[in-house]
Amino acid sequence: MKKIITILLFCITSHYTFAQNQIEMATGLRSSGKIYVVVLVLLTIFVVLGVFLFMLDKRIKKLEK
Template identity: 60%
Template sequence: MKKYSALLLMVLCNLSLFAQSGVEMATDLRSSGKIYVVALVLLTIFIGIGIYLIALDRRIKKLEKETKK
């Protein structure tokens, strides 16, 4: 579980770095407060993908254990 929390921490750090860039579109989004909506949507997508991968990994492990019996 530690590796998943470390991955989540890295993703969150990267999102904050992208929000601090000098790109004009990012500046406009930040000034209107919409950058937080964009970051929240991206975070939701990444969390969803992470949950899906964890569930898939558990199913694969379960199938592997069943085939070894």
């Protein structure tokens, strides 16, 4: 549990530090509205990967039985 809290705190603080440094590419993507496309594509990839891993886990458990 302590490891999870530590990782979450690290992610939050690093995100805050990263957000303060304005990156020109991100500013350009944000101003043109393309950042939402990038976020949507990344979210889709992570969701598909999560579903794939979940289904793979179910198949492996079935084979173990």
